[in-house]
Amino acid sequence: MTASPHDALIRGLAADLQPVRRLPPPPLRALGWLGAVAAIAVALAVFADMHAVWGRMAAAPDMWLAVLGSTATAVLAGIAAFELSLPDARRAWAWLPLPGAVLWVGASGFGCLRAWVLPETHVAVLDESRDCILFIVALSVPLSALLLMMLRRACPLYPGLTAAIGGLAVAAAAATLLNLFHPYDAAATDLVVHIVAVALVVLANRMLGGRVFAASHFATPM
Amino acid sequence: MITADPQTRNTDDLRRSAQMAAAQAGDRAAYEALLRDCVPLIRAIAGRVGVPPDRGDDVVQDVLLTIHRARQTFDPGRSFTAWLRVIAERRSIDLLRQVGRHSAREFHAPLAFEAYPDEGADPTRGVEQAEVSDRVNDALATLPPRQREAVEALVLQEQSLTEAAAVTRRTKVALKVNLHRALKALRGKLQRTE
Numbered sequence: 052m053t054a055s056p057h058d059a060l061i062r063g064l065a066a067d068l069q070p071v072r073r074l075p076p077p078p079l080r081a082l083g084w085l086g087a088v089a090a091i092a093v094a095l096a097v098f099a100d101m102h103a104v105w106g107r108m109a110a111a112p113d114m115w116l117a118v119l120g121s122t123a124t125a126v127l128a129g130i131a132a133f134e135l136s137l138p139d140a141r142r143a144w145a146w147l148p149l150p151g152a153v154l155w156v157g158a159s160g161f162g163c164l165r166a167w168v169l170p171e172t173h174v175a176v177l178d179e180s181r182d183c184i185l186f187i188v189a190l191s192v193p194l195s196a197l198l199l200m201m202l203r204r205a206c207p208l209y210p211g212l213t214a215a216i217g218g219l220a221v222a223a224a225a226a227t228l229l230n231l232f233h234p235y236d237a238a239a240t241d242l243v244v245h246i247v248a249v250a251l252v253v254l255a256n257r258m259l260g261g262r263v264f265a266a267s268h269f270a271t272p273m
Numbered sequence: 274m275i276t277a278d279p280q281t282r283n284t285d286d287l288r289r290s291a292q293m294a295a296a297q298a299g300d301r302a303a304y305e306a307l308l309r310d311c312v313p314l315i316r317a318i319a320g321r322v323g324v325p326p327d328r329g330d331d332v333v334q335d336v337l338l339t340i341h342r343a344r345q346t347f348d349p350g351r352s353f354t355a356w357l358r359v360i361a362e363r364r365s366i367d368l369l370r371q372v373g374r375h376s377a378r379e380f381h382a383p384l385a386f387e388a389y390p391d392e393g394a395d396p397t398r399g400v401e402q403a404e405v406s407d408r409v410n411d412a413l414a415t416l417p418p419r420q421r422e423a424v425e426a427l428v429l430q431e432q433s434l435t436e437a438a439a440v441t442r443r444t445k446v447a448l449k450v451n452l453h454r455a456l457k458a459l460r461g462k463l464q465r466t467e
Contacts (some may be wrong), residue, residue, distance in 0.1 A: 056330055056335060061308045063439035064341045070299035071345040138343040139359040206343035210364045 214260020
């Protein structure tokens with residue numbers, strides 16, 4: 052066999068070889084993360100006034116649609132992020148959360164229109180909107196940390212895109228859970244505040260996640 | 274995820290998938306054989322993507338490291354060759370982008386380079402450099418083997434930390450610590466000889 056300039060590297064990698072546990076399929080891994088989100092939801096529901104939550108939902112069916120949209124976005128973006136974390140993933144997975152996001156934004160936008168039609172609805176003022184941002188961002192921190200740790204176990208070759216879609220899953224999950232403590236009806240200001248919060252979380256994940264994946268790129272897999 | 278029809282998978286591909294499954298279980302011999310087998314494949318894929326032949330080795334090295342890092346993501350029920358192809362194509366494109374970014378900042382002007390006067394040119398510099406080089410080599414020879422190894426790999430051979438860790442079979446942290454100690458010791462030795 053002729054000497055290859057990569058002999059030393061190949062011998063080094065072979066010497067470094069440790070048995071690894073094969074990663075489960077991406078939807079199953081996404082289910083693990085969604086399970087953690089569900090556990091947090093149950094824990095938060097203990098502190099929430101569930102009667103008031105059901106009352107608000109029953110009074111405004113478009114809020115159901117918005118919640119359904121944000122939940123679908125969290126689930127689909129979660130699956131897409133785990134798919135994208137594989138080194139041979141197709142970039143097109145990034146489009147998977149689109150239907151959920153369209154429903155989410157569409158239903159929230161419809162809620163804004165209704166606020167104009169029904170003037171007695173309680174619209175969030177600036178202070179309350181700030182609480183929304185704080186809630187979404189604060190809840191996003193542990194959810195992002197968990198998701199990035201889980202995604203890091205694979206080897207994303209699109210680190211920025213994977214982290215951004217993961218950020219969308221996190222922001223959508225946090226926005227869904229916000230409904231437990233959100234006694235306001237949808238309004239244009241509220242919608243803008245939510246969009247800003249989601250954009251912040253996606254951007255932070257995009258920047259931080261890209262670095263986390265790049266730093267771990269050639270680390271020994273867990 | 275890339276899938277392959279089992280009917281279209283040839284024996285080479287099935288063997289590679291089996292070798293990768295063995296590597297996942299910790300079989301070093303199978304892994305080494307597989308990585309060696311990958312080198313010409315990666316080079317061919319890089320060539321098809323448009324990587325210049327003189328940068329082919331960079332892609333090979335990058336892909337080998339990616340295989341190592343991503344080995345737990347491979348499903349042996351799928352085609353290893355298809356998996357490798359996608360990784361090699363992506364790494365090739367990454368390299369082409371890198372080269373593109375560099376060349377956008379630089380331009381080729383051999384005549385200007387040749388005609389540029391070196392104001393700091395000094396005929397005695399060669400002799401001085403040889404003396405300095407001898408002193409550094411002497412100081413290097415007195416270092417403990419692990420520290421010397423760290424300096425040789427990271428400084429003299431300009432290897433990345435990851436590469437050096439793979440070649441020397443030491444952890445990155447150990448290499449960093451040894452390099453730090455070696456540089457401190459060298460500084461002390463060279464100051465004393467001045």
